[in-house]
Amino acid sequence: xxxxxxxxxxxxxxxxxxxxxxxxxxxxxxxxxxxxxxxxxxxxxxxxxxxxxxxxxxxxxxxxxxxxxxxxxxxxxxxxxxxxxxxxxxxxxxxxxxxxxxxxxxxxxxxxxxxxxxxxxxxxxxxxxxxxxxxxxxxxxxxxxxxxxxxxxxxxxxxxxxxxxxxxxxxxxxxxxxxxxxxxxxxxxxxxxxxxxxxxxxxxxxxxxxxxxxxxxxxxxxxxxxxxxxxxxxxxxxxxxxxxxxxxxxxxxxxxxxxxxxxxxxxxxxxxxxxxxxxxxxxxxxxxxxxxxxxxxxxx
Amino acid sequence: xxxxxxxxxxxxxxxxxxxxxxxxxxxxxxxxxxxxxxxxxxxxxxxxxxxxxxxxxxxxxxxxxxxxxxxxxxxxxxxxxxxxxxxxxxxxxxxxxxxxxxxxxxxxxxxxxxxxxxxxxxxxxxxxxxxxxxxxxxxxxxxxxxxxxxxxxxxxxxxxxxxxxxxxxxxxxxxxxxxxxxxxxxxxxxxxxxxxxxxxxxxxxxxxxxxxxxxxxxxxxxxxxxxxxxxxxxxxxxxxxxxxxxxxxxxxxxxxxxxxxxxxxxxxxxxxxxxxxxxxxxxxxxxxxxxxxxxxxxxxxxxxxxxxxxxxxxxxxxxxxxxxxxxxxxxxxxxxxxxxxxxxxxxxxxxxxxxxxxxxxxxxxxxxxxxxxxxxxxxxxxxxxxxxxxxxxxxxxxxxxxxxxxxxxxxxxxxxxxxxxxxxxxxxxxxxxxxxxxxxxxxxxxxxxxxxxxxxxxxxxxxxxxxxxxxxxxxxxxxxxxxxxxxxxxxxxxxxxxxxxxxxxxxxxxxxxxxxxxxxxxxxxxxxxxxxxxxxxxxxxxxxxxxxxxxxxxxxxxxxxxxxxxx
Numbered sequence: 019x020x021x022x023x024x025x026x027x028x029x030x031x032x033x034x035x036x037x038x039x040x041x042x043x044x045x046x047x048x049x050x051x052x053x054x055x056x057x058x059x060x061x062x063x064x065x066x067x068x069x070x071x072x073x074x075x076x077x078x079x080x081x082x083x084x085x086x087x088x089x090x091x092x093x094x095x096x097x098x099x100x101x102x103x104x105x106x107x108x109x110x111x112x113x114x115x116x117x118x119x120x121x122x123x124x125x126x127x128x129x130x131x132x133x134x135x136x137x138x139x140x141x142x143x144x145x146x147x148x149x150x151x152x153x154x155x156x157x158x159x160x161x162x163x164x165x166x167x168x169x170x171x172x173x174x175x176x177x178x179x180x181x182x183x184x185x186x187x188x189x190x191x192x193x194x195x196x197x198x199x200x201x202x203x204x205x206x207x208x209x210x211x212x213x214x215x216x217x218x219x220x221x222x223x224x225x226x227x228x229x230x231x232x233x234x235x236x237x238x239x240x241x242x243x244x245x246x247x248x249x250x251x252x253x254x255x256x257x258x259x260x261x262x263x264x265x266x267x268x269x270x271x272x273x274x275x276x277x278x279x280x281x282x283x284x285x286x287x288x289x290x291x292x293x294x295x296x297x298x299x300x301x302x303x304x305x306x307x308x309x310x311x312x313x314x315x316x317x318x
Numbered sequence: 319x320x321x322x323x324x325x326x327x328x329x330x331x332x333x334x335x336x337x338x339x340x341x342x343x344x345x346x347x348x349x350x351x352x353x354x355x356x357x358x359x360x361x362x363x364x365x366x367x368x369x370x371x372x373x374x375x376x377x378x379x380x381x382x383x384x385x386x387x388x389x390x391x392x393x394x395x396x397x398x399x400x401x402x403x404x405x406x407x408x409x410x411x412x413x414x415x416x417x418x419x420x421x422x423x424x425x426x427x428x429x430x431x432x433x434x435x436x437x438x439x440x441x442x443x444x445x446x447x448x449x450x451x452x453x454x455x456x457x458x459x460x461x462x463x464x465x466x467x468x469x470x471x472x473x474x475x476x477x478x479x480x481x482x483x484x485x486x487x488x489x490x491x492x493x494x495x496x497x498x499x500x501x502x503x504x505x506x507x508x509x510x511x512x513x514x515x516x517x518x519x520x521x522x523x524x525x526x527x528x529x530x531x532x533x534x535x536x537x538x539x540x541x542x543x544x545x546x547x548x549x550x551x552x553x554x555x556x557x558x559x560x561x562x563x564x565x566x567x568x569x570x571x572x573x574x575x576x577x578x579x580x581x582x583x584x585x586x587x588x589x590x591x592x593x594x595x596x597x598x599x600x601x602x603x604x605x606x607x608x609x610x611x612x613x614x615x616x617x618x619x620x621x622x623x624x625x626x627x628x629x630x631x632x633x634x635x636x637x638x639x640x641x642x643x644x645x646x647x648x649x650x651x652x653x654x655x656x657x658x659x660x661x662x663x664x665x666x667x668x669x670x671x672x673x674x675x676x677x678x679x680x681x682x683x684x685x686x687x688x689x690x691x692x693x694x695x696x697x698x699x700x701x702x703x704x705x706x707x708x709x710x711x712x713x714x715x716x717x718x719x720x721x722x723x724x725x726x727x728x729x730x731x732x733x734x735x736x737x738x739x740x741x742x743x744x745x746x747x748x749x750x751x752x753x754x755x756x757x758x759x760x761x762x763x764x765x766x767x768x769x770x771x772x773x774x775x776x777x778x779x780x781x782x783x784x785x786x787x788x789x790x791x792x793x794x795x796x797x798x799x800x801x802x803x804x805x806x807x808x809x810x811x812x813x814x815x816x817x818x819x820x821x822x823x824x825x826x827x828x829x830x831x832x833x834x835x836x837x838x839x840x841x842x843x844x845x846x847x848x849x850x851x852x853x854x855x856x857x858x859x860x861x862x863x864x865x866x867x868x869x870x871x872x873x874x875x876x877x878x879x880x881x882x883x884x885x
């Protein structure tokens with residue numbers, strides 16, 4: 019029995035590996051997506067290596083040797099901020115928070131969106147009605163205002179931002195997942211499953227979830243980008259942890275210290291360009307992934 | 319000069335295979351002559367190249383097709399025509415009635431405008447230069463196909479399937495072509511509508527002296543409309559002859575398989591007998607075929623019963639009674655055929671019997687006990703009564719292997735024993751031999767017939783008492799149809815597994831069923847033993863259904879005279 023089970027497993031594994039290879043080959047054929055993926059990998063690597071590249075004491079204001087608001091030099095390639103810290107080091111450290119919040123908030127949003135979306139598509143009657151009204155509420159509520167209210171209730175910090183972004187951005191995903199659920203559930207194999215005696219959990223777990231998963235994954239990469247922008251916005255508005263550097267809080271510092279009007283362009287532009295670049299990378303990867311999953315989008 | 323002549327025609331498609339580009343030969347050296355005023359039927363299974371052959375006449379093939387040889391349409395070689403000349407030829411000399419009228423009409427334009435489109439394009443050559451002349455011509459065309467000219471103002475969704483197909487025929491006739499190619503014109507239609515459409519086509523061909531090429535996988539449809547039948551297999555013509563001869567004395571084994579798939583109702587040679595399997599209780603079964611431990615089903619031993627069952631749907635403008643006070647019993651080991659045209663409520667009845675749909679009133683009884691809708695009882699019931707769906711390609715999750723699809727039921731019910739043994743045993747019962755070869759396959763790697771066997775194996779894995787099959791062969795090719803029906807018959811005889819088979823095909827009932835139940839407008843209008851109902855129908859609707867079975871309209875022997883008395 020055990021050998022037979024293993025052989026069956028290995029056949030399934032072999033097919034999965036084969037399928038992954040095909041997905042990779044199709045993804046790699048999209049040059050823009052590949053460039054996005056490489057840049058993204060580099061940014062993530064830099065964020066991981068931040069303690070090595072720019073040891074924490076370089077950001078300690080008490081031990082700084084550089085002048086304030088120094089323009090780019092060889093010692094500080096991107097100049098210094100109004101406290102004399104190297105902007106390059108801040109950028110690398112900021113990437114950690116921005117990416118962390120981006121991924122964590124997206125995970126929260128995807129989890130809520132997928133569960134609520136599948137439930138709203140699977141169940142009928144009152145359950146569906148209530149779920150749909152909840153989704154509608156979160157679609158129309160101004161998410162920024164809600165996030166500000168939430169963070170002022172919970173208190174500023176990284177976790178607050180993650181929660182605030184997560185629970186304000188899942189409604190679109192839920193709608194998407196619901197429509198995919200509806201289309202999957204109209205297939206005959208769901209009917210067959212019911213006739214075999216399936217429970218709700220079986221139909222959702224065995225048939226619906228695997229069918230909506232690729233869609234959710236493609237949507238995830240697109241959502242990470244907007245979560246990073248949302249994080250910057252909230253940090254810029256002062257909802258972040260004041261003790262930690264993120265790209266949004268760098269922009270806030272630039273505004274507070276009058277860097278833009280003072281002509282210290284290096285402090286304003288660099289975090290802005292970093293945000294644009296990372297969001298663009300996520301979008302490129304997401305679009306490429308989407309066209310792998312949905313072949314009708316190819317060549318458009 | 320022949321109207322159309324194919325000379326050594328070869329059509330190949332360049333496709334992208336798993337290991338680089340491949341070429342696929344769809345039509346392989348076809349020589350065929352169509353004389354003016356003659357009707358030709360082109361038969362064959364899906365993928366045999368019949369549609370490619372037809373589309374090549376108007377150069378409507380996709381860009382990856384390569385055509386060799388010549389197609390002479392009224393003396394001109396189609397592959398050599400200039401683009402301008404080709405546009406003129408299209409529709410004025412030859413036109414096509416496309417398959418699936420539902421999808422070939424533009425949903426946002428009135429059908430009148432769509433018929434006039436061809437007239438407008440060919441306005442230079444034809445006398446329909448102004449709107450008034452065109453309107454008159456459209457009205458004339460609609461009358462030709464038995465539609466009132468007022469229907470021209472309808473949008474496609476306001477017309478029934480048969481009406482849409484007739485609009486397609488009117489479109490094909492618009493520019494008075496000499497040749498009409500009808501590609502599966504009746505495939506998606508039910509029997510009664512199919513008969514109407516075929517009547518319109520034959521009458522037009524006869525009165526206007528047109529040449530007609532009709533494509534179908536159903537030999538009996540062709541035999542009822544065409545003088546001559548050509549059978550294709552794998553891109554080659556394997557048989558060519560007058561319809562009656564091809565139907566009655568097919569020469570090539572492939573034609574024999576196609577002809578045998580549509581039995582003549584009343585013919586004892588096809589009663590409970592299919593190519594490949596004969597039931598022990600078939601009339602005239604040999605001693606060898608009778609061998610085995612078969613006990614005839616006992617009608618008193620009722621497994622599944624519907625009592626005064628009604629299902630009502632809330633629709634626009636009042637409620638629709640899909641099933642109306644139906645009483646139905648199915649005995650153990652008995653095959654009951656539920657026949658009726660589309661919209662008669664037969665699928666709703668089946669879904670209600672499977673507890674996939676709640677009845678509005680009345681009840682379903684299983685082994686004498688009324689079915690409760692609580693979760694636990696329902697799950698037990700579903701172990702005993704299994705479902706075989708219409709389209710096997712849709713009934714299997716494309717991501718699940720055969721093993722997973724068959725094991726789904728046993729896992730849900732936590733059947734004791736070795737799962738792998740249960741699965742292989744079920745596959746073996748469904749005649750997928752050797753089962754090991756199929757375990758890891760995914761549905762797209764299987765043929766249509768094999769997929770349907772996997773669905774049946776999935777049902778058998780639960781060791782059910784009874785099967786409910788909704789049009790189990792409607793979406794399969796003719797030869798596969800016979801195999802699947804033989805399998806159902808074998809399960810009945812060898813395992814004593816009864817089935818309620820829903821179908822619009824009376825030949826199927828004649829092939830395998832013990833009893834037949836005729837449904838019309840949500841009610842059961844006639845039921846009884848197959849021989850009684852089909853050979854001596856009492857209700858007017860049953861007679862009407864029998865009169866439109868194409869098989870009975872071509873072969874004139876005693877049996878069909880006896881039953882063709884209706885209409």
